[in-house]
Amino acid sequence: MENLDIMRLLTKSIKEIPKSNPMKKKVFYYICIAFFCCLNTSLFAQEKKTFIKTSKNSYSEKIYLQLNSTVFTSDQTIWFKTIITDLNQKPTSLSNVLYVDLVDFDERIVASKLLKIENSIGDGFFDLQEIRPLSEGKYMVRAYTKWNTNFKDNLVSKLYIDIFKTRKKNLNKEPIREVTISEKANSQLELSAKIFPKVINPKFKGKLKIYLSIDGKRDSLIIKKNKEKEYAFDYLLPKNTVKAKIDVQLDSVRIKNFDYKSFSSFSKSIAIDKDYINLQFFPEGGKLVDGLTSIVAFKALDYKNEGISVKGIIKDENGLKITEFKSNQLGMGLYQLKADKTKRYTAVISKDNTTNYTFKLPKIYEKGYVLNAKISKDFFKLQIRSNFSQSDSLLVKAQARGITYFNKKIQCKKGKVKMAFKKSLFPEGIITFTVFNKLNQPICERLVFNYKEDSNRLKITTKPVKKEYYQRDKVEFDIKINQGIQSKINTSLLVINKEQLGKMQLNRSNILSYFLLESELKGKIEQPQFYFDTKNKHRVYAMDALLLTQGWRNYIFKPTKDKIEFKYQPEKGLQISGSIEEYSKRKRKRKKPLELTLMAKGKKDIQAGVTAMDSLGRFSFDLSDTYNDNLEYVIQTKNHKGRKKELTLNIDKHKPLTVNFKKQETLQLAEKYNSYVRENRKRYAKLNPFKVDENGFVLDEIIVKTRLLSPIQKNMTEEHGEPDVIIEDKELKTKIKKWSYGLYSILIFNYANDVVVKNRTSPFGEHYLYAHVYESDLTFAIVDGIPVHIRDYPLLDAIPPEEIKSVEIIKWPKNKHKYCLDIFDSYCMGDYDIAFLNIYSYTGKGLFGISKAKGIFKNTLPSFSVKKEFYAPKHKNLTKSDWDTPDLRSTVFWKPNVALDKNNTGKVEFYTDDNIGKMLVIIESISKNGKLGYYETTFNVHKKVDKNDIK
Numbered sequence: 001m002e003n004l005d006i007m008r009l010l011t012k013s014i015k016e017i018p019k020s021n022p023m024k025k026k027v028f029y030y031i032c033i034a035f036f037c038c039l040n041t042s043l044f045a046q047e048k049k050t051f052i053k054t055s056k057n058s059y060s061e062k063i064y065l066q067l068n069s070t071v072f073t074s075d076q077t078i079w080f081k082t083i084i085t086d087l088n089q090k091p092t093s094l095s096n097v098l099y100v101d102l103v104d105f106d107e108r109i110v111a112s113k114l115l116k117i118e119n120s121i122g123d124g125f126f127d128l129q130e131i132r133p134l135s136e137g138k139y140m141v142r143a144y145t146k147w148n149t150n151f152k153d154n155l156v157s158k159l160y161i162d163i164f165k166t167r168k169k170n171l172n173k174e175p176i177r178e179v180t181i182s183e184k185a186n187s188q189l190e191l192s193a194k195i196f197p198k199v200i201n202p203k204f205k206g207k208l209k210i211y212l213s214i215d216g217k218r219d220s221l222i223i224k225k226n227k228e229k230e231y232a233f234d235y236l237l238p239k240n241t242v243k244a245k246i247d248v249q250l251d252s253v254r255i256k257n258f259d260y261k262s263f264s265s266f267s268k269s270i271a272i273d274k275d276y277i278n279l280q281f282f283p284e285g286g287k288l289v290d291g292l293t294s295i296v297a298f299k300a301l302d303y304k305n306e307g308i309s310v311k312g313i314i315k316d317e318n319g320l321k322i323t324e325f326k327s328n329q330l331g332m333g334l335y336q337l338k339a340d341k342t343k344r345y346t347a348v349i350s351k352d353n354t355t356n357y358t359f360k361l362p363k364i365y366e367k368g369y370v371l372n373a374k375i376s377k378d379f380f381k382l383q384i385r386s387n388f389s390q391s392d393s394l395l396v397k398a399q400a401r402g403i404t405y406f407n408k409k410i411q412c413k414k415g416k417v418k419m420a421f422k423k424s425l426f427p428e429g430i431i432t433f434t435v436f437n438k439l440n441q442p443i444c445e446r447l448v449f450n451y452k453e454d455s456n457r458l459k460i461t462t463k464p465v466k467k468e469y470y471q472r473d474k475v476e477f478d479i480k481i482n483q484g485i486q487s488k489i490n491t492s493l494l495v496i497n498k499e500q501l502g503k504m505q506l507n508r509s510n511i512l513s514y515f516l517l518e519s520e521l522k523g524k525i526e527q528p529q530f531y532f533d534t535k536n537k538h539r540v541y542a543m544d545a546l547l548l549t550q551g552w553r554n555y556i557f558k559p560t561k562d563k564i565e566f567k568y569q570p571e572k573g574l575q576i577s578g579s580i581e582e583y584s585k586r587k588r589k590r591k592k593p594l595e596l597t598l599m600a601k602g603k604k605d606i607q608a609g610v611t612a613m614d615s616l617g618r619f620s621f622d623l624s625d626t627y628n629d630n631l632e633y634v635i636q637t638k639n640h641k642g643r644k645k646e647l648t649l650n651i652d653k654h655k656p657l658t659v660n661f662k663k664q665e666t667l668q669l670a671e672k673y674n675s676y677v678r679e680n681r682k683r684y685a686k687l688n689p690f691k692v693d694e695n696g697f698v699l700d701e702i703i704v705k706t707r708l709l710s711p712i713q714k715n716m717t718e719e720h721g722e723p724d725v726i727i728e729d730k731e732l733k734t735k736i737k738k739w740s741y742g743l744y745s746i747l748i749f750n751y752a753n754d755v756v757v758k759n760r761t762s763p764f765g766e767h768y769l770y771a772h773v774y775e776s777d778l779t780f781a782i783v784d785g786i787p788v789h790i791r792d793y794p795l796l797d798a799i800p801p802e803e804i805k806s807v808e809i810i811k812w813p814k815n816k817h818k819y820c821l822d823i824f825d826s827y828c829m830g831d832y833d834i835a836f837l838n839i840y841s842y843t844g845k846g847l848f849g850i851s852k853a854k855g856i857f858k859n860t861l862p863s864f865s866v867k868k869e870f871y872a873p874k875h876k877n878l879t880k881s882d883w884d885t886p887d888l889r890s891t892v893f894w895k896p897n898v899a900l901d902k903n904n905t906g907k908v909e910f911y912t913d914d915n916i917g918k919m920l921v922i923i924e925s926i927s928k929n930g931k932l933g934y935y936e937t938t939f940n941v942h943k944k945v946d947k948n949d950i951k
Contacts, residue, residue, distance in 0.1 A: 056151065056564045058402025061085065061092055063143045063157040064514045065100075066924060068494055068891045070161045070504055074134050078102070078126040078161070079870060081492055081896040082143055083926055084117060087401040088427060089515050090930035091120030095145040097571035099654070102126050103140040107659040110134070113865040116573075116625055121490050123896040124865055128163065136165045140661055147570040149657065156657060157519075159509065175199045175248055175266040188236055189272065191244055195223070195231040200266055201250050211247040214238065242276045242303050245269045276303040277310065279347060279359040282549050285371030285435075285444040288362055290341040292370045292385050296361075297548030300331040300349070307331030307526050312349040314361070328538065330526050332545040339364045371435055371444035375540065378424075380448055384417040384435055395436040400426055400450075401520070428452040429516045430547065447547040449517075453534060458482075458489065458925050458933025471944040472875040472887065473912050479923065481904040487927040489904050495893040498920035498938060506530070511924040512934045523550055524662075532934070576600075576633060576861060577620035581648040584617030592639070600633035602626050602863065628866035635857045649857040653736065710805075712785040716838060720815060723808035723838070725754050733859070736801050743804060743839070744769045744797035754809060755779075755837070757797075768794030773809055776835035778828075780819050783839045786846035787819040795847060796839075802858055803841050803850050810836040870894040875911045887913040912941050 061084050068079040080100065086092045098115040111131050115122040126141075128134060144156040179193045191212075197204040208231050212219045215238075223233050237244065247267045277300055284295040302308040307330040314322045314337065322345065327333040337345070345361040367388045374381040386392060391412055398406035398421065405426055410417055428450055435444040463478040481489055498505070506527045509518055513528035530536060531543045576598065583594070594613040598621045600606070609621045623631070637647045709717065717723070735750045748757045753774075760770040770793060773779045781788040781796055788796065813836045820828035828834075843849040872893055875882070893910040900906040912919070918938050925933035 055402035057155070058087060059564070059566075060087065060151045060155050061094060061145055061148055062087060062089070062515060062519050063098070063145065063148070064511060064519075065141060065143050065157050065159050065509075066492060066494075066511070066896075067141065067159060067161065067508075068894050069496065069501060070159065070508050071164070071501070072128060072161060073164050073166045073890075074128050074136075075166045076128055076890055078128065078141065079123075079891065079894050079896070080125065080141065081123040082115065082117070082121070082157075083490070083511075084120045084122075084145065085515070085926070085930065087403075088930055089926065089932060091926070091928060093120070094570040095147050096573055098122055098143055098145055099656070100124060100141065100143045101656065102131070103142060103659050103661060104135065105137045105139065105661065107661045109656055109659070110139075112656070114862055116627075116864040119490070121897065123867065125868055134163065136163060139163050140659075142657075144657060145571065146568050146654070147566075150566045150568050156660075157514075160662070173199055174268075176246055176268045179246075179268065179270055181270075181272060184236065188239060189241065191235045191237055191270070191272075193233060193246060195233070195248055197231060197248065197250055200248065204250055209249065211249070213245040213247065215242055215244075237272065241272045243269060243271050243273075271303050274303055275351065275355065277301070277308065277349060277351070277357050279310070279349065279357070280549070281347075281359075281362050282551075283362060284373070284548060285369070285446055287368050287370070288337070288339040288364045289368040289370050289387060290339055290364055290366050291387050292368075293336060293338040294370050295334055295372060295548070296337050297332065297334050297545055298325065298327070298347075299549040300327055305524075310349050312347055314345055314347055317344040328542055328545065330530070330542070330546075332542070332549050334541075334545055334548070337361075341366055369435065369443050371433070371446050373433065373446045373448050375448060375544070378422060380421045380423060380431070380433075380450075382417075382419045382421070382433060382446070384412065384419075384444065386412060386415045390415045393438045395440065397434045397436065398426070399432045399434070400429060405431075423450055423452075426450050428456045430520050445551075447551040449540075449543045449547060451540065451543075456931060458927060458931050460923050460925060460933045460935035462921070462923065462935065462937055464937070464939060467939055469912050469939060469941050471912060471914050471916065471941060472878065473941075473944075474875075475910055475912060475939070477908045477921070479898065479900070479906045479908065481900070481925055481933060487929045487931070489900060489925050489927045489933075491898040491900060491906070491923060491925040491933075493893070493895045493898050493908055494891070494922045495910070496891060496920050496922070497915055497917060499917040500915075501920075505920065505922075510922075510934050511926065511932050515932060521547075521550060525550070572622075573625060574623040574631075574861065574863065575620055576623065576635070576651065577618070578649055578651040580613055580617045580619070580637070581650055582617075583613060583647075584650075594645075595638045596621075597636050597638070598633060600631045600861070602631050607631075623861075626863040628863065630863055631861045633859060633861060637857075651857070651859060653734075654862075655734075710840065710844065712844060713806075713808075713838075713840060716782075716785055720810055720813035720836060722810075724811045725751075725809040727751065727807040729805050732801050732804060732807065742798035743801055743807070744771060746801055747771060747807075760793075769797040771796070771837055773811060773835035773837060775811060775833065777832040778834045779837050780823060780834060781837050781839065782819065783847040784841055784844050784849070785838075787822040788847055789825075790823055792847060799839065799841075799847075799850055803843070805840040805842050808836075808838040808840070810838065872910050873913075888915060889913045892919055916941050916943050 064083040064085075066081045066083075072078060082098055082100070084092055084095060084098065086094075096117045098117050100113040100115060101109045102111040104110050111126050113124045113126070115124055139161050140158055141161060142156050142158045148155045175196050177194050177196065179191070182190050182192065184190050195208060195210060197208055208223050210221050210223065210233070212221065212235060221233055221235070223231055226232055245267060246269075280299050280301070282297040282299070284297065288294055288296070300308050300310040307327075309327050309329055309331060311324070311326040313324050314335065316322060323335050323337065325333055325335040325347070341364040347359045347361060349357040349359075351357065369384060369386045369388065372383045372385070374383075382396075384394065384396075389412065391414075393409060394412055394417065395409050396406065396419065397404060406421065410419070431448050431450050433446045433448070434442055437443050459482040461480045461482075463480070465476045469475060477493070479491065479493075481491065496505070506529060509528055510532070512532045513525070517531060518525055518528055525546070531539050531546065533539060536542075580594070596611050596613065596619050598607070598609045598611070600608070600621075600623060605624075605626065607623055607626075609623075611619050611621055613619045621635075635649060637645050637649070639645045732746065735746045744757050747755055756772050756774065758770050758772055760768055771779060771781065781793065783796075813834065816834040816836075817828050820826070841850045870891075870893070872889070873887055875887075892913060892915070893908075895908060898906050898908060918940055921937045921939070923933070923935040927933075
């Protein structure tokens with residue numbers, strides 16, 4: 001019998017002794033105390049909690065992203081909601097500004113939103129129709145606060161989505177075709193394919209460079225046309241290749257702002273070995289130790305790196321079966337093994353009763369420690385065993401989200417320690433038990449999950465007026481949330497077509513899985529809702545297997561004894577801040593004040609302010625909230641006498657975080673979404689008539705993004721040709737650093753593939769920087785259509801980037817010798833390759849027309865993104881003609897913030913569309929005190945048989 005069970009039994013026996021016999025009760029009480037002193041189990045259930053934040057990461061924010069879907073077609077809108085909390089799910093008041101980016105598979109930010117966060121809640125959208133060009137593939141939506149940049153990129157919230165084109169591709173017009181796998185000598189496989197680069201760029205000529213990514217390793221090939229005048233290749237694959245990816249990349253006009261480069265690349269992924277299985281083992285606590293029994297977790301993955309259900313046996317080197325194992329539906333499971341270092345263990349999986357897969361088990365250590373955890377209804381029971389020493393002094397630490405809940409030295413007796421912790425001591429979520437030796441080195445670690453479904457969850461109930469509806473019927477939902485303690489609750493409601501997106505719903509995050517699991521566990525978690533479905537009786541076992549196989553946390557709460565400092569402060573609103581270079585580098589403090597004035601102008605309002613520089617040369621202006629309107633601002637510096645003073649202002653700029661796109665996410669799009677995409681394409685076809693070619697294929701949509709050209713740019717383009725590279729003002733300004741002193745300082749570090757900046761000596765003996773375009777003999781600098789004389793080249797590098805509208809490069813201009821006389825006072829002799837570096841300023845008056853007013857700094861500041869309400873038609877008083885216009889919504893209804901009264905009840909109304917079948921309603925809630933709630937329900941929509949009878 002377990003010690004805890006004995007303890008409960010004895011306690012119960014004490015209570016059953018009659019009050020009439022106090023002496024017997026007292027004697028029995030002392031006997032119990034003596035018994036517990038002899039037990040080798042320590043019980044830790046103190047209610048007085050002394051929590052210590054020992055990690056910098058414990059001060060970070062959690063950012064939950066809820067999307068209306070994870071699959072979209074390019075005509076749709078991505079709706080999202082964000083919730084920012086501290087690590088215990090309590091809404092935080094730290095950050096009021098949130099950055100949300102849409103990132104493509106080439107790791108480019110294709111759209112960004114700046115959200116105003118109110119009461120820890122924000123919502124927004126990405127209209128995919130406004131983002132051009134938009135290629136089909138895997139994308140990432142990420143969200144982060146400036147405060148969280150103190151804790152590195154791993155605290156950014158990320159979700160991966162699939163975006164498909166609205167029209168089905170004509171496979172006969174794809175750039176990569178006729179992909180085949182053939183077997184050669186020695187059973188080696190050969191990958192063959194034909195490439196059609198003119199599908200990507202009709203003007204393409206010459207050699208073609210492609211990249212092959214094979215199981216994470218990359219190789220490049222240069223291919224020419226064959227005898228059939230086709231681009232084709234054959235490539236011998238390494239043995240045991242699982243998957244390969246072909247990338248075709250062409251050079252084309254690269255307009256930095258518009259990213260035309262997306263027209264010049266195409267990729268295709270191919271599964272080579274669809275029967276591939278990878279079986280991984282994870283001993284509990286970290287190691288297998290000779291002579292000690294351990295729990296061993298395992299995880300089986302297929303060629304797509306997804307869990308696959310398996311079963312098999314563990315056998316020794318003599319073929320003797322030691323034990324059997326069987327995974328759950330996600331490929332994970334547990335088995336028990338007493339390790340013997342004299343034996344060699346292997347795991348054998350049989351597939352289809354024909355093919356056997358054999359895998360070696362992890363190394364067995366001669367000496368060490370084993371940590372075992374068991375989870376009961378009320379306790380976490382830990383057992384530490386050792387063959388290293390029979391009486392070690394160990395330190396056991398229990399942590400959750402960077403907070404230490406238990407930290408105590410214990411004595412190992414006879415190579416064994418037993419401990420029990422009351423679960424109520426810890427919060428809901430992942431708990432980490434770590435064992436340290438006497439040298440304070442970690443020797444074992446175990447993650448467990450603390451479920452608190454009854455005490456720590458919001459109870460959400462709905463009362464629909466009906467369970468059955470017809471097309472374009474009005475739906476009414478009454479929502480009630482019971483949570484015991486009165487607290488303000490924020491709630492969202494999403495309605496989707498379950499028959500189209502039901503399987504997708506299994507793989508997406510929800511408010512419970514994100515806050516309690518995904519935010520603290522590294523790597524992809526398949527079907528995260530599986531672990532929080534109260535109808536799933538295997539969820540506790542599945543969670544334990546998950547933590548044993550994937551127990552590397554995202555929020556790494558590493559203790560530190562150093563002083564915790566933060567580089568960035570939380571953003572409360574729109575702000576312009578910076579430093580004055582002439583004073584920020586001074587060692588002595590400035591005695592007399594320096595005044596700065598601000599004038600900020602948007603389309604609808606004007607803001608003004610005055611501030612003073614502090615002793616460190618820093619200043620800041622707080623602005624009122626402005627939406628969907630970039631602010632143009634001017635800062636002027638004055639001395640203590642009110643006179644204008646020419647100073648260098650270094651404005652603090654938001655630099656987007658480096659993109660970290662999981663490469664495994666770039667594989668071909670999942671087939672399971674085909675029905676959803678097919679229905680959306682039908683919907684789009686009904687709403688948008690389109691043309692087909694003579695074979696009945698839908699013609700590809702051609703999107704041309706044009707630029708607004710000034711008369712000077714138009715003349716230069718007509719006379720000398722289209723530019724090869726265009727760097728526009730928005731792009732240029734994102735590259736400006738604090739140390740940037742002029743245009744060339746930006747070109748040097750950001751556009752080295754297009755232009756190289758060299759040191760030169762002028763005819764007058766002056767040293768200066770010269771911008772040279774690659775593949776040219778000479779580079780002519782032309783500002784606003786006016787060629788710059790060679791004697792004035794030293795002035796070019798210091799042109800203020802803020803005054804530049806765009807920089808354009810023409811590598812092979814027409815009429816290339818036209819400006820020789822203007823630049824060199826003589827004609828060019830010889831057939832030089834001349835490139836043009838065209839610089840266009842806001843003044844349009846040439847090099848000497850670019851001026852900077854004394855003591856004045858000009859720039860722009862992005863404002864908050866405007867909100868948009870989800871549009872859902874209200875089908876009232878329908879006539880027969882109303883049915884001629886189809887209503888086929890991909891998202892039936894979306895309400896990011898449901899209004900609730902003081903009793904936390906509310907009502908939601910919307911109309912069904914023309915889709916029929918089962919609709920899924922998802923409700924997510926969070927209270928002010930950090931309680932979470934998740935609820936699903938369904939209703940059916942039937943075809944309206946009498947709609948043609950409507951008059």
